[in-house]
Amino acid sequence: MPLTPADSALFGGMFTQPDVAALYTDDAYLRRLMQVEAALARAQARLGLIPTASAQAITALAEQFHVDVRPLSEGLLQDGVPVPALLAQLRPALPEAAREHLHFGATTQDIVDTAFVLGARAALGVLRRLLLDVTDALAALARTHAATLMPGRTHAQQALPITFGLKAGGWLTPLLRHLDRLSELEARLYTVSFGGAAGTLAALGERGLDVASALAQELHLAVPPTPWHTQRDTVLELAAWLTGVCTSLGKLAQDAILLAQSEVGELAERGGGSSTMPQKQNPITSELILAAASTAAGLLAAVARSGIQEHERGTHGWQVEWLTVPQLLGLTGAALAHTARLLTGVQVNAGRMAQNVTASNGVMLAEALSFALSTVMSREEAHSTVKAAARRAAAGEGHLTKLVRQDLGARAEAIAWTDLTEARALGVTDLFIQRALDEYARVRGPVPHQERP
Structure with missing residues (x-):
């Protein structure tokens, strides 16, 4: 290697x-x-x-x-x-x-830093396109599976029912914020570097700023207030943005791996066979996304340290940027490409999601039951009653609502039991999905009809 x-x-x-x-x-x-x-x-x-x-x-x-x-x-x-x-x-x-x-009238760093900006601008153009492709795929999943019921999980345990459309919307919205951040970042990053030997442009006399402006016009860049030879905040901002994208994609990939576990079986990705176990379908694409995210986090730390540069021209910090920022650009491109491939081929097992909801014996309705019971008893007693019944339901003694009804006796008649189903316990899930899709439409802008997912 x-x-x-x-x-x-x-x-x-x-x-x-x-x-x-x-x-x-x-x-x-x-x-x-x-x-x-x-x-x-x-x-x-x-x-x-x-x-x-x-x-x-x-x-x-x-x-x-x-x-x-x-x-x-x-x-x-x-x-x-x-x-x-x-x-x-x-x-x-x-x-x-x-x-x-x-x-x-120039110094070496003027040329190298301006060339760095040109490379970053071209690379970010590619990343923007890839990021938009991923948001398109996630918006399509959110729409298609807005009503696909599945277990929602907190602390890796089943908590409340949700829909897969809500989960896809949760993967989507951070990426939309990253697109907004990119536009903000570009306005600060795309500047010419031109300060001469010590940031004064003394070699050009009074024409220094004129040359800086003309150079910026030639390259379609802006002119910063002062030369940025040792002002590396925009480089750090770029590295942080790249790492943020990788982290958001890593969250998606981590979820996909957990949902693809044999015992869960709610998602599957293409490929990923084993050399000795024919039954295996390993989540290799998700693993690559996570590897990129983990590595990006380490590289970001190095970029942050490299920004502490001396006086008007630094020593080693510049070279650290060369070691890290191109890798971050490459890793982010890889993570985005892998995510697009993952989403294109992902298999959503709605049937298994429904089975997992059913297999919970209504335990995910515990919160809704507690609130319903609080109309006929104190909140503390309602919580205690449902908690005791939930233990029995989890042990396979029956459905949670049935057990609670038995425990309540005559008081059960005051409860609207038909409303206590997983499909009715989704809160404002539909509104959240629509809000995610509305934000997608705002950030994405007009798309030709045939391209809209």
Whole structure:
């Protein structure tokens, strides 16, 4: 196994998503660095700071130049960043008159951080699409199974009846909040990094902010109030968002694993066979989602620590971001892709859900019974009466309502027993499902009729 499974031809599909992975190859990264250098040259040419011919030559070179990675790697070990060695390859390939205009007034971190933003923007575009696909599938499940009765569980024990539509709606709504958070995050993250050697743009004199604005326009980014060389809050916010998505998907996957247990049997996912036990249908897809969520949580801690950077230019925190944030992007892409596949092939066993409700002998009606009995006795006596009968029902002595009726004797005549069924004990479940679907419609926006689940 390679040091990083996400980069493996064998394991890569488990821990990343192809469209995200394609954005984080060496070639894609170097293309972004050259894209920023070319945009800087064009911005400066528009402002009259360098000749237009130089900007044109730099742009043309950036679009067609093939970097020799080996000397670049050697230079990276010496300089700690790839830009100096990259410039050493680019300059000789330019007309002599244009060489001094390459990287004019910038510092290495300006180029690397701006390229980081460009990569994150492209990756988040992929993740948004995948996240929308998952919300579409969950909204469809919530609609289809709005009335599919199943046990609701608290502390891993059967508690009250719910519907599978409500559970799907509960998986859906956090993801809708993540989509809202993404829009908020993007407004802060998509900014140009341009501060020069120490965050003053002194090399450009009074034209520094003009260049920053022009560079931002070239790349369709915003200009922050001050250079963010050691202000890493937006990087941390990105990492936290990615981890939050993975955590929400992990909750879904954990539920799916528990519902797929042989003794429960309410859900099943495709595939997952055993090499020796023909009967097994292991929840492998859910396991991969959980692995991504667990790993993301650890990576987030490293990103949080890396944000404590020194003075106007940090030391090692930058490199920690390189080790963690691309992995987080890849893991989140993988988790979303696996979740979409899980939901596409999930088998909802409504019959088994109903059987599990029936097999409970009415114990899930204990709360409703307690409230009903409180009309003819004190709340304390009602609770005690139902609790004693529930123990007997759980032991197989009969249905809870039947046992309570027997215990009540004549007082049972005052209770509306026909209302005490699991299907009538759902509270405002329908309203909650509709609220989840209304929120989905707000966040999702208009979808062509044939695509709406």
